[in-house]
Amino acid sequence: xSGEIILEGKGLWxxxxxxxxxxxxxxxxxxxxTKVIIGPSGSGKSTLLRILGLLEPxxxxxxxxxxxxxxxxxxxxxxxxxxxxxxxxxxxxxxxLTALGNxxxxxxxxxxxKDEEAxxxxxxxxxxxxxxxxxxxxxxxxxxxxxxxxxxxxxxxMDPDIILFDEPTASLDIELTWEVIEVMEELARKGITMxxxxxxxxFAKEVADEICFMEEGLIKECAPPEIMLRNPKTxxxxxFLKRLLGAYxxx
Amino acid sequence: xxxxxxxxxxxxxxxxxxxxxxxxxxxxxxxxxxxTMVRLYTPRIYAxxxxxxxxxxxxxxxxxxxxxxxxxxxxxxxxxxxxxMSAIAALGFRSGAYQSQxxxxxxxxxxxxxxxxxxxxxxxxxxxxxxxxxxxAFIVALxxxxxxxxxxxxxxxxSFILGVLDITMHADILRRAHKLFLAPYLAGAxxxxxxxxxxxxxxxxxGSRLKDRYGLR
Numbered sequence: 001x002s003g004e005i006i007l008e009g010k011g012l013w014x015x016x017x018x019x020x021x022x023x024x025x026x027x028x029x030x031x032x033x034t035k036v037i038i039g040p041s042g043s044g045k046s047t048l049l050r051i052l053g054l055l056e057p058x059x060x061x062x063x064x065x066x067x068x069x070x071x072x073x074x075x076x077x078x079x080x081x082x083x084x085x086x087x088x089x090x091x092x093x094x095x096x097l098t099a100l101g102n103x104x105x106x107x108x109x110x111x112x113x114k115d116e117e118a119x120x121x122x123x124x125x126x127x128x129x130x131x132x133x134x135x136x137x138x139x140x141x142x143x144x145x146x147x148x149x150x151x152x153x154x155x156x157x158m159d160p161d162i163i164l165f166d167e168p169t170a171s172l173d174i175e176l177t178w179e180v181i182e183v184m185e186e187l188a189r190k191g192i193t194m195x196x197x198x199x200x201x202x203f204a205k206e207v208a209d210e211i212c213f214m215e216e217g218l219i220k221e222c223a224p225p226e227i228m229l230r231n232p233k234t235x236x237x238x239x240f241l242k243r244l245l246g247a248y249x250x251x
Numbered sequence: 252x253x254x255x256x257x258x259x260x261x262x263x264x265x266x267x268x269x270x271x272x273x274x275x276x277x278x279x280x281x282x283x284x285x286x287t288m289v290r291l292y293t294p295r296i297y298a299x300x301x302x303x304x305x306x307x308x309x310x311x312x313x314x315x316x317x318x319x320x321x322x323x324x325x326x327x328x329x330x331x332x333x334x335x336m337s338a339i340a341a342l343g344f345r346s347g348a349y350q351s352q353x354x355x356x357x358x359x360x361x362x363x364x365x366x367x368x369x370x371x372x373x374x375x376x377x378x379x380x381x382x383x384x385x386x387x388a389f390i391v392a393l394x395x396x397x398x399x400x401x402x403x404x405x406x407x408x409x410s411f412i413l414g415v416l417d418i419t420m421h422a423d424i425l426r427r428a429h430k431l432f433l434a435p436y437l438a439g440a441x442x443x444x445x446x447x448x449x450x451x452x453x454x455x456x457x458g459s460r461l462k463d464r465y466g467l468r
Contacts, residue, residue, distance in 0.1 A: 050367070055370055055371060078373040078374070078375055079373060081370060081371055081372070081373040082372060082373025083373075085371070086367075086368070086371035088364055088367065088368060092362070092364035092365050092367065092368040093365075093368075094365055094368070094369070094382075094383055094387075095387060095466055095467055096386045096387050096465050096467075105369075105372065105374075106372035106373065106374065109374060109378050109382060110372055110373040110374060110378075138464065138465055138466070139465075139466065140463075140464065140465055140466030151368070154368075154372070155371070158372060158373070
């Protein structure tokens with residue numbers, strides 16, 4: 001990959017109390033790239049994503065968005081957050097708003113679109129995730145998979161430069177997982193820049209440009225899927241993948 | 252038992268009871284919302300001042316607050332020389348503390364995921380409070396607000412001590428006039444229940460229905 005670096009973390013360190021969750025992570029994602037992060041639970045994947053999404057500051061280290069150090073000087077963080085989409089592990093839709101209302105909110109209040117314009121754009125995004133017929137439904141009336149797809153539409157609507165996905169299918173059963181993964185694959189093929197924490201190996205194999213293995217607060221190894229899935233360098237990545245791939249009956 | 256004309260006499264207390272309770276509720280709302288904002292979203296020094304307000308009004312009997320307004324403040328501030336105004340003020344200020352408790356727990360009930368999601372869209376803190384937290388918190392708060400209105404209606408009876416002509420005062424007048432001891436108070440009690448129960452029950456049901464519809468916790 002040789003495009004412009006959209007998002008980069010340098011020496012990211014995060015400490016909660018006396019616990020070091022991240023211990024100096026370096027990571028970068030280039031324009032159009034799909035990067036997947038895998039790793040055991042507790043390895044710091046979600047924390048890394050929240051920090052890269054500017055949802056919480058790192059204890060140490062720098063984050064660059066399109067070359068700009070976001071925590072240096074006084075940049076408007078909200079403006080940058082709007083350019084970094086985020087899809088959460090648990091469906092995090094606004095419960096009091098319809099699917100359409102969820103997608104419209106940022107368009108109206110952050111991008112300051114007029115109501116009609118926002119509505120048109122929001123419908124377009126719901127169409128992209130195959131939910132235009134569910135526009136008037138409240139989250140409580142949608143399945144987990146549908147809720148996640150609305151969440152994707154909500155992130156996508158802002159025309160972000162990158163979207164971060166934090167295990168978006170972890171709380172879904174297998175059939176619902178597929179419908180979400182399918183939408184994500186479509187986005188990857190469209191060239192949307194994505195950083196995805198997931199253990200959906202078929203997804204990683206299909207669309208990832210690179211898979212990174214994370215453990216104990218560090219990225220231990222990054223490689224293209226064909227290398228990472230067959231012959232990872234580090235023994236821990238090897239044993240982790242062996243178990244993970246076993247769950248898929250080998251790939 | 253109590254005669255029809257006596258019951259109609261008792262009804263003359265209803266306007267005072269209801270107006271005191273509802274004006275106090277509105278004052279409590281006007282205090283409770285900003286107080287909650289200060290407690291949740293401002294630097295510790297302001298938040299702890301707001302918390303102190305809540306602690307004081309939660310810890311003192313409302314009768315004492317009423318006497319303080321009427322006899323204490325009334326000495327220096329003419330509006331509080333009116334028993335009616337003192338009763339409204341005392342109940343209103345205390346209701347601010349109670350309503351702040353209700354709103355605080357309702358606002359805290361909005362899941363953190365939604366707040367992070369809103370932040371990731373680039374919404375400012377103020378926008379998140381206005382568009383995400385408050386609309387949901389109001390629904391969650393409805394049953395609590397219903398109980399608070401009922402409490403105000405009941406506690407407005409303390410204004411009788413200051414001489415306000417509310418339901419309780421009218422019941423007491425009947426006791427003195429007719430040497431009837433049970434009937435006036437029972438009739439008065441019935442009136443209070445007829446006012447408190449429907450309101451509290453309605454808001455409770457409305458709250459549960461909306462919570463179910465939106466799947467709120």
